[in-house]
Amino acid sequence: MLPLDPQAEIGRRAWVPCPGCEDTRDCEPCGERRACSRHWRYLLSNKGSLLHLQCPGCTHVWTHESGFGATRSLWSRVTSGLPRLSS
Ligand SMILES: [Zn+2]
Ligand SMILES: [Zn+2]
Secondary structure, three states: OOOOOOOOOOOOEEOOOOOOOOOOOOOHHHHOOOOOOOOOEEEEEEEOOEEEEEOOOOOOEEEEEOOOOOOHHHHHHHHOOOOOOOO
């Protein structure tokens, strides 16, 4: 297990399935792409739409192409703390 990255902050989270442990597989909120209270990743940094993430469960570190582009909407969509279901 890797140590948590020093950049890992509870206030910066992203809801992306972890390729390391796949802990979201049988989870209902994650399956519906909602902001799950149990399954989230530390958002270490981002370059444009590329997110640098670390899983708090298995400490796997990876990059994820969000496809959102480097805009404020990225932050509001990926890092909003509570689910905001618009549809
Ligand atoms: Zn994981
Ligand atoms: Zn979940």
